[in-house]
Amino acid sequence: MSIGYASIYLENEKCVGCTRCMQRCPTEAIRIRDGKATILRERCVDCGECIRVCPRHAMKARVDTLSEALGKYKYTIALPAQALYGQFPGVRTRAPILEGLLRIGFDSVFEVAAAAEVMSAVTHYELNYGSIPHPIITTDCPVILRIVRIRFPSLLPHLLNYRSPMEVAARWSKRLAMKETGLSEEDIGCVYISPCPAKCAGAKAALGTARPAITGVVSIAEVAPRLTAVMGDIDDHERYAQAGAAGVSWAISGGQSSAAGEPNHLAASGIENIIGILEALEDGKLSHVDLIELNACYPGCVGGALAVENPFIAKARLQQMMRDFAPPLPPSDCPREDMRWEKTPTASSALRLDKDVSVAMEKMEQIRRITESLPGIDCGACGSPKCRAFAEDIVAGRAEAGMCLFSDKNDKDK
Ligand code: SF4
Numbered sequence: 523m524s525i526g527y528a529s530i531y532l533e534n535e536k537c538v539g540c541t542r543c544m545q546r547c548p549t550e551a552i553r554i555r556d557g558k559a560t561i562l563r564e565r566c567v568d569c570g571e572c573i574r575v576c577p578r579h580a581m582k583a584r585v586d587t588l589s590e591a592l593g594k595y596k597y598t599i600a601l602p603a604q605a606l607y608g609q610f611p612g613v614r615t616r617a618p619i620l621e622g623l624l625r626i627g628f629d630s631v632f633e634v635a636a637a638a639e640v641m642s643a644v645t646h647y648e649l650n651y652g653s654i655p656h657p658i659i660t661t662d663c664p665v666i667l668r669i670v671r672i673r674f675p676s677l678l679p680h681l682l683n684y685r686s687p688m689e690v691a692a693r694w695s696k697r698l699a700m701k702e703t704g705l706s707e708e709d710i711g712c713v714y715i716s717p718c719p720a721k722c723a724g725a726k727a728a729l730g731t732a733r734p735a736i737t738g739v740v741s742i743a744e745v746a747p748r749l750t751a752v753m754g755d756i757d758d759h760e761r762y763a764q765a766g767a768a769g770v771s772w773a774i775s776g777g778q779s780s781a782a783g784e785p786n787h788l789a790a791s792g793i794e795n796i797i798g799i800l801e802a803l804e805d806g807k808l809s810h811v812d813l814i815e816l817n818a819c820y821p822g823c824v825g826g827a828l829a830v831e832n833p834f835i836a837k838a839r840l841q842q843m844m845r846d847f848a849p850p851l852p853p854s855d856c857p858r859e860d861m862r863w864e865k866t867p868t869a870s871s872a873l874r875l876d877k878d879v880s881v882a883m884e885k886m887e888q889i890r891r892i893t894e895s896l897p898g899i900d901c902g903a904c905g906s907p908k909c910r911a912f913a914e915d916i917v918a919g920r921a922e923a924g925m926c927l928f929s930d931k932n933d934k935d936k
């Protein structure tokens with residue numbers, strides 16, 4: 523099964539084939555061929571590491587522009603990610619940010635944090651009365667879903683099988699807007715303001731959701747300067763705020779666990795760390811934990827590749843902001859009946875060598891033999907990230923043995 527919509531793409535003409543993205547990619551999804559990076563789409567988890575390290579800004583996330591997102595519907599709702607609030611120097615409340623979204627063209631604004639607050643209560647309920655085996659793994663970060671499907675399919679039953687707060691916020695806000703405006707669902711757009719490529723992909727092709735309610739995704743990187751230009755004279759009165767600290771704290775690693783009131787939790791962020799945690803869980807070393815909260819970005823969504831502020835400054839700003847929050851929106855209107863996934867994500871075949879087990883075994887043996895014949899220095903000069911990955915590429919027909927500059931065979935040929 524394909525891993526679905528992917529957000530990352532390459533602007534070919536900017537790439538100089540420096541290999542930095544290939545060396546950094548946690549799923550070995552990048553190769554260098556003919557002097558340019560190329561993405562093995564089925565392996566990409568949209569973590570955004572390649573965007574962060576590319577010195578030429580050649581790796582991009584597929585997002586809508588603000589004008590595209592605003593022009594399609596009679597009424598458009600802004601769904602700001604919690605990370606947006608930490609992006610602005612000197613801004614101490616959400617008020618100018620939320621009101622600023624109206625000034626740049628949205629008809630109304632609905633905080634994703636309000637849905638996160640309800641999802642915190644749902645997580646608490648599931649932990650105490652639900653049937654998901656512990657430890658439960660959080661699924662707000664779409665990278666986690668993808669990595670589990672590709673590399674850790676045995677952990678699929680541990681996933682918290684609820685929609686993400688951004689999708690719940692879209693459904694909730696659309697329902698309220700239909701009541702207020704009398705418009706039909708088709709006339710209302712919901713635009714998520716995203717801190718990262720994974721949530722762009724997650725919003726448009728939400729795993730576990732047949733028909734996402736989000737109609738567009740724009741990046742914090744595009745929205746932040748537009749907001750800065752219009753919000754200078756807006757006061758700090760929180761007219762449009764709906765969420766309390768529990769929902770906003772989801773932008774910081776550990777926030778979801780605290781909001782769910784689960785003391786026996788483990789929160790980890792950063793792609794290498796989460797892979798380490800999933801390996802430990804698969805090895806049975808974390809059975810004493812009840813909730814595992816994972817975020818691919820460090821230190822949580824504030825560190826997303828499409829955010830603009832230093833993640834630690836953004837985190838401190840959010841923490842400061844949350845001290846003065848008013849009580850949250852009463853969650854009674856939230857459409858709780860359709861919070862669970864409609865479809866259960868299944869294992870991905872991205873790393874499968876062949877459908878036929880005996881052919882797969884034969885290929886595995888070929889890979890082993892070729893790997894042993896290679897120098898094992900993982901230099902990347904062949905255009906594959908490691909010697910083992912190069913051997914896999916040869917067997918998959920993506921590379922030829924002669925592409926290794928340092929193998930014995932090439933020495934003998936000289
Ligand atoms: S980091 Fe990757 S995409 Fe960027 S220039 Fe180097 S090879 Fe090309």
Ligand code: SF4
Pocket residue numbers: 530543546547548549550551552561565566567568569570571572573
């Ligand atoms: S987004 Fe992450 S997984 Fe995808 S190609 Fe870039 S570094 Fe690799």
